[in-house]
Amino acid sequence: xxxxxxxxxxxxxxxxxxxxxxxxxxxxxxxxxxxxxxxxxxxxxxxxxxxxxxxxxxxxxxxxxxxxxxxxxxxxxxxxxxxxxxxxxxxxxxxxxxxxxxxxxxxxxxxxxxxxxxxxxxxxxxxxxxxxxxxxxxxxxxxxxxxxxxxxxxxxxxxxxxxxxxxxxxxxxxxxxxxxxxxxxxxxxxxxxxxxxxxxxxxxxxxxxxxxxxxxxxxxxxxx
Ligand code: CA
Numbered sequence: 145x146x147x148x149x150x151x152x153x154x155x156x157x158x159x160x161x162x163x164x165x166x167x168x169x170x171x172x173x174x175x176x177x178x179x180x181x182x183x184x185x186x187x188x189x190x191x192x193x194x195x196x197x198x199x200x201x202x203x204x205x206x207x208x209x210x211x212x213x214x215x216x217x218x219x220x221x222x223x224x225x226x227x228x229x230x231x232x233x234x235x236x237x238x239x240x241x242x243x244x245x246x247x248x249x250x251x252x253x254x255x256x257x258x259x260x261x262x263x264x265x266x267x268x269x270x271x272x273x274x275x276x277x278x279x280x281x282x283x284x285x286x287x288x289x290x291x292x293x294x295x296x297x298x299x300x301x302x303x304x305x306x307x308x309x310x311x312x313x314x315x316x317x318x319x320x321x322x323x324x325x326x327x328x329x330x331x332x333x334x335x336x337x338x339x340x341x342x343x344x345x346x347x348x349x350x351x352x353x354x355x356x357x358x359x360x361x362x363x364x365x366x367x368x
Contacts, residue, residue, distance in 0.1 A: 146170040146257065147188040149179045149205075150223070151197050159192065162250040163257075176200040183215055189264075190219040190257060193240075195231050203234055210239040212323055213305050219260045223248070273308035276368025278350040280308055289348050299324055300343040307354065307364035316361040336362075 146168050150156040156172040163170035171188075173179045175198050179191070191209075195202035202222060209215040222235040222243040232243050241260045244253060271282040279288045285301060287294045296304065302324050306315070315323070317333035325335065340362055344351040353365050 145186065145188040146190050146192065147179060147182065148172045148192045149174075149176065149197065149202070150192070150194045151175060158250060159253065162254060166254055168257075174198075176202075176205045179205065183209075187214070188218060190221065190261060192221050192223065192253070192257070194223045195235070196225050203231065203238060206235060206238045206240055208322065213302065213309070219264050221253075221256055221260060273305070275308060275311070275353055275364065276350060278308075278347065278353060278368075280304060289346075289350050294346045294348075296343065296346055297339075299339050300346065303339060303343055304347075304364075307362075311364055312366035314357045314360050314363040320361065 146163050148156055148159045148163070148170060150159060150172065151174050153174070156174070160170045160172050171182065173182060177199060179193075193202045193206060197205075206220060206222065209218065209220065216239075219241045220239070222231070222240040224231040224235065224243050224245050232245070235243055241264075242256055244256060273280040273282070277290045279291075280286070280301075281288075282305065287296055287301065287304060303320065306320075306323060317336040320336045321333060340354060340356075344354055347353065350368075353368060355363055355365060357363055
């Protein structure tokens with residue numbers, strides 16, 4: 145499955161037609177919000193991402209996708225407007241796998257997509273994250289406190305994953321809302337406090353690993 149984010153319908157239709165003719169399943173989205181919604185339900189093999197979009201632009205979307213555990217490994221090809229060097233450099237810096245300068249031909253798009261898919265690394269090695277008496281296995285989605293499994297909800301698990309992948313880094317409540325609850329989230333930040341509270345409770349003797357940084361947000365200790 146290939147996702148194509150392109151606000152211009154004629155181009156989007158052409159991309160989808162080309163991809164399906166080449167044997168790919170493909171879905172098109174006119175804006176970032178629709179992409180994010182679709183990503184909740186399905187993980188594509190690759191995303192074609194236009195930079196200039198209504199609402200959130202492609203570079204901002206790319207940055208967010210690269211920060212979230214669930215989407216950070218999806219190959220992304222950016223479509224840059226008129227080959228602007230700046231967008232191209234920023235896009236590659238932010239973790240795009242390749243870029244196509246607009247206007248691009250459909251055959252060129254197809255060959256770039258195939259090239260990126262060929263070099264996509266096989267699944268990342270299973271990550272086991274640990275801190276003191278706390279251990280997390282990303283393959284089995286399990287968390288252990290002193291070798292005893294902890295029953296976390298999905299959001300609690302995702303929060304803990306994010307913290308353990310970024311030891312010592314402070315996340316604001318707004319960042320956590322964006323990263324864990326999705327970028328379209330506009331609710332109040334109390335949700336974060338509630339989930340941190342229940343997560344701490346379930347971590348038992350490891351609860352103090354998650355620190356409140358007053359006036360800023362939360363982080364996990366670098367050392368227990
Ligand atoms: Ca556009």
